[in-house]
Structure formats: structure tokens, C-alpha cells
Amino acid sequence: MRKQGNRIRVNNICRFVFLALAVLASAVGCGASKKEEEQAVHLAVILGAHANAPRANTSLIYDSVLEACGQSGSSISLIVNDGAPYASVVDIPETKAGLSREKYRSIAEDRARQILELADQMLARTGESDLLSAAALAARHLNAEEGGRKELVILDSGLTTVPPLDFTESTLDGIQTEQILDALEEQDAVPDLKGIESVCFYNLGDVAEPQSRITEGDRKRLTEIWKGIFDRAGAKRVEFRTDLPLSAVYAEGEVPAVSVMPVVEQASALVWEEIDLDELDAVSFGEETIAFLPDTDELVDREAAKKVLEGVAGYMKEHPQFQAMLVGTTAKTGDLESCISLSGKRAEAVRELLMEQGIDGIRLETAGTGYENPFYINDQKDGALDETAAAKNRSVILLDASGDMASQIRGHGYLVRGQ
Template identity: 35%
Template sequence: MTHRRAVLPLVFAVALLAGCSSGDDAGGGFAGGGGGGLSCPVPVGPLAFAVSGRANSPAPGLPQSVQDATVSVLTRAVDQDYRPRVTLIDLDGRPTSAGSDTFTTDAGNGIAAEDDRNQFLNGFGEALTGLRARAPEADVLSALDLAGRSAGGDRPGTVVLVDSGLSTVAPLDFRQRGLLDAPPAETVEALRATNALPGLQGVTVVLAGLGDVAEPQTALSPAQRSSLVALWTAVAEAGGASCVAVVDEPRGGDAPSDVPPVSLVDVPPPPTITPGQATTLPDDNSVGFQPDTAEFRDRNAARAVLTPFAQFVGESPTRRLALTGTSARAGALQGQVDLSARRAEAVKSLLAELGAPADRISTRGVGSEFPGYVNDVGPDGRQLPGPASANRTVIVEPSG
């Protein structure tokens, strides 16, 4: 038999096992079976892995379900006499193709073909775990686009993204205040308007490790991780993906050492009630609203956040809350004021449901006319999703 050994100029392993073998060992730490299945079928076609070995994100590796899917593609490729190309993208501040190879075998029986597959996976595995960033920062959007191009060909392909998803390069830079909380549809439209969506037409996209960070990056809350997953799912779908699978298996461990720096993304803590201090309720998945409405995105999550505020008011007859709604600078000022006032009233109504005396809670809306407003309109007149989200708040001022 002949097998073109992986010649990727990489170093990638998921739990490297030396040499090749047959039987249950799939090679390179790709242990077949044992992982939960993906929510998308993975076709027999080109495979492109956009993986980061960078600061602030766990060291590179593949979840078990992705390992299983990779083994399955190579196994079925032998049955179909197809030679899949496998590409590895180095996800850093300037993503590049770290190399590619084509799996091929002329083995005359199943055991020999399995040996070839395992040997290929060993080489691929060595490349993956040794992958290290070369450029500072993290450009997840460009890595996805490069992987999408690499997964093209005569058959539908698959793109696998393995990263925390906290990109720090424009146009999707999560250091921008409010972007983590912005509605996915707004961010997608902003990317579409500047032709910045990744090219993923017809490919299956697998998203792994989103929201899983390594020190010193501050961990995300469940609501923040949910927002991040929703955003990258929407980006992949808008880029033309035929199916998007999210792997929930958490990734942990330290980030690789001796790699270029990646800026930390500010992760706001959950809002808390502090006597004598104003608290800003952000436009996020915990206490934010559906776009252009006064309907909570998640009413149960909002109840959890607002319960301590209701308890604060109820503990003393002298305590009061003043609620001020603010908004992005979209449309006429009167419309902004009306929407922000209705959102303040929605918060008051929920506080009353939680036991707070409604007669000790005042509300008003000011639209985008408030101290601390962040410019949310770009030079071309388009709304900037991050700043716009940061401006959509309800400010709580306790007294007494």
C-alpha cells in the first residue's frame, strides 16, 4: 500500500499516539466513538480546520465529536474512492493556511486502509496540537473566510472553527464596547453592508470552544456565552453555510506560552444593586430587550437579575428607585424617547411583579440624549452595532 504521509508544515495532535495502528485506535488521539454526534451531517468532502494556538484561549485540540466526524469522513472516503483534502488554518491576528494534505490509500483490504487512515491522522494530530500563533491579536472572521475557501471543491466541504470566538480585529472586534451584547442580526447586517461576511457558501460549519477562555481573559457568563454563540451562528448562516453545528463540550486548560499577545476583551460583570450608586442594566441576554420593542429577550433571566433590586426597595419604606431608559441614536429623537421610556416602564412592571412597591419607582425615557452617550453612527451614516448596544440601557438609581 502507499500513503502520502501528511506533509503539513504544522505540528497538530489531539492526544498524540506514536506510529500507526489498526483496530479501535483511530490514530493521533482520534479515538473513534465515545463522543456525542454533531447536529449537522458531515459530508465526505474537503475539510478545513481553523484552529487557534493563541493567548487567552485554551491550547489547540479537538472535541471528541469533531474527532469522530473526522474519522468518519476519512473512512467513508475510502468506501467512495474519494481523496479528501484536509487544510489547517492558523487562527491569529493574520490568519494563514498552515498547510494541507490529501488523504489517499491504495490498500487492498479494510485493515490496511485503516492503518493508512490512522497514520494520516497521526500526522494531522501532530500538526494541530503544535499549532502556534505568529501574529498578535485574533482575527476569527478572516480565519473563517479562509477556511471556507479551503473547503471548496467538487464536493460540499466542512469548516471546523476551534477558538473562544473573542475576535480582536476589526470589523468584528469585541474590545468595542457593547458588541458582545449587540443583537446578532444587527451585527450581521453591518458586516453585510461592508462585504465582510465570510464566504461559506454550501459548506457545513462546526463551531467549537466558543466562549471558553484561558487566563488572563475574564470568563464569560452563561448569558454572554449564549450571545457569542448566537452571533457566530448567525455570521456562519449569513455567509452561506448549509448547516451550522455548535459543540457544547467545554474546552479548558491554559493558553499556549511564548505566543504573541492578544488584547483582553472587557467582560462586564452582572448588574448588582448598590445603595447610593447608579447601576446600568445592559442590553444583553439577561436583562435586554428584543430589537425596537419593550419585550425582554428572556423574561426569566430578567427576573433573576432584578430580584435583588426588588428586595432592596421592599426592605425599607424610605427606599426608592429612579429608572431612566436610554437608547441608540436611531430615527427621530421623540421615537427614541418613547422607546426608552417604555423599556423603563417594563423594568418597573417586572419589579412590581417581584414585590417592589410600584409607587416608589419612577420612570422616564431620554433616548440618546444622556451623559455617557457613545457615538453609534459611523462616517457613512450606518449604525455601529457595538456602541448602539452600549447606549440601550435602563439606569437604576437607588435612594433611601
């Protein structure tokens, strides 16, 4: 390959008079119908080649790249999603006429291998993840091409970490998708994907350390957000493909750091026999699992609450080194000082239940944060309390006492009972 500015030309000879190579996308790929095969294909690929996500598995896009490599006049834009996305563009030249079907295929395969090798070498240069800007950059490259079929393929976790779509500011639980989409449109932050035939998103929600794995509920909400963005952007077809093979993770220091998104699992969704608390940032015991009488620290049903906590007690008995922090939270009602006091008392009530099940109290820190905490969900709507969101804020959250979140809670002086 030889570079031409920010464009790269695959160096093959002569002219492609007719297409003998009929390359169809496989079941894994997002390709065209047979009727569309003889068009030029303009493909943009966004590579989530950054920290907190698995290494981009470019083998997933081989069929899409191969199809473009078999079409004269096609182009492939490779875009790295980082804090300041950048691109390399590969132009597909015409190929000599009169070659055998096997030769045409061999040339296309060689081109595809070269392009995937280039893609594997492209890594994040700056910290963070700005998928919105990466999508806008992809759209500009695709819209600059005349004619042909235009497709966007994304290999990324979808967890952007910079404004205006910063998932590190709060959890995804209880997020209002339409509010986010409206805000993005007001800020003119939705990319222009009109004229783009399809968007295919691979591995949305797949993460790597230090990002905690996201819950299935979070993955669903993340899908709703990105589907809404692409729909409003004007894409004709949007497809998400998950449960696909992941490649290795990046070595420490290989790519710049990316901020993590807090993850809270609702206790009602957990199967305690299968859970590993080390894989979660937090577990939330909301009103549907451990309910308190309004504005008090008195349990609605003490025996039911003990039953819910059996899984936690069992886990802590099996993992004697595990230390927990119980953090009380509230909805945004009343003054903060009162909410902090009430939430601390509720955390203490849960601590007592765990001690009754044989857990040494020295392993259980407690804190009360009221509505000032990383887990707070916006429960204010049109100047009034949104009861659906407020119910999720009335909780006691279980943290790993040795983790970063627990350290933040201590640092803010919310501790009720420490080690």
C-alpha cells in the same frame, strides 16, 4: 510528512480502490450520514491557537479528521486564527487496493494522528484574533476543491479583536445583532460559505486569562452573532457545541497577546453565594435592581436597594482585602458635564448603602463617568434615544479597585472619592 509548498501530503502508498473503512463521526463530531460515506471529504479546521482562550483541544475533531483520512482524494486544511490567519493543507493520497479492513483502518488512524500532531504544533504568530478572516481563508480553501463533501470545523472562543468585528470596543450586553450583520454585509466582510455542507463550532465563549469569563447572556449573544454570520454566508447547516472538555491553557509568552473584551454581569442574574468577583470585570446594578428617580440621585426604593446590595456586602466581609470602585453611568441625554455629575452622585448613594451594611468607606472608591465609559451601550437609534439600551446605561457598576478598568477610570479623571 513532507511539505509541498503550503500543502502537506500524508506519505502512504498505492491506491484506494474501494473503501473498506466506514468511519462515522461520533456524537461529539460533526460528520456525514452513511449514504455520504464514499465521497471525498474536504475538511477545514480553524484552530483558536491564541492567547485569551484555552489551548485548542484537537481530540474533539479526531472523528472528523479520521473520516477524511479514510477517503481517497480528501483534503484537510488547518487554519490558525490569529491577527493574520495562516493555513497548512494536507492532501489524503490513494491507498493500495486489496488490504484487509483492519489495515485500511490502521492507515487512516496513522494519518489522523499525524494530522492532529501537526495541528497541535500550529500556534498564533501574530497578536489578536481575526476569526472572520480565518473563516474567509477556510472558505477559499474549501471552494478550491472540486466535488466531495465540504465541512468547516472551528475550535475557538469566537471573541474577535480586530475590525470590522472587534468585541473589545464595548460589552456584548445590549448589542444589536442585526445591525452588526448588516454592517458586515455592507463592508463585504461576510465569508462565502455557499456549497459548504456544515459548520460546527466548538467551545464558543470559552476563555482563558487574562480574558474574564463571559456571562451566559454574553455567550447567547455571541452565538446569535456567529449563527447570523454563517447563515448569511450561505452555510447549509450550523451547529454549536459547548460544555465540552477543554485542554490546558497556553503558557505565558507561548503565543502573542490578544486584547481583552470587557465583561459586565447584570446584578439581577448573580447568585452571590456562588460568585467570585475576581472572575468578573464588572457587575452592573441597573434600573431593575437599584432604581433612581429620573434625573436625580434619589433612590426609588431605598430598602429594596439595600436588599440587592446584601450580596456585595457579604462578599466584601468575607474578603477583607477586596477594594471596590463604584462607577456611575448614564444614558446619552443632555450635556456630558451634567451626566458626569449625576452619575457620580448616584455612585455615592450606593456607597452610603454599603457603608450602612458595615463596609468601611475607605474600601469604596466612587466615580462618575456619564456616558463616556467602556460599558456604554449605543442607545441612539435613528436620531432618537433607544429606551431599552438607555435603561442599561443608567447604572452603577462595581469594579475591583485594583483592576485595569478601575485604573482607566482614574486615569481619565472621573474619580469622585478616592483612597
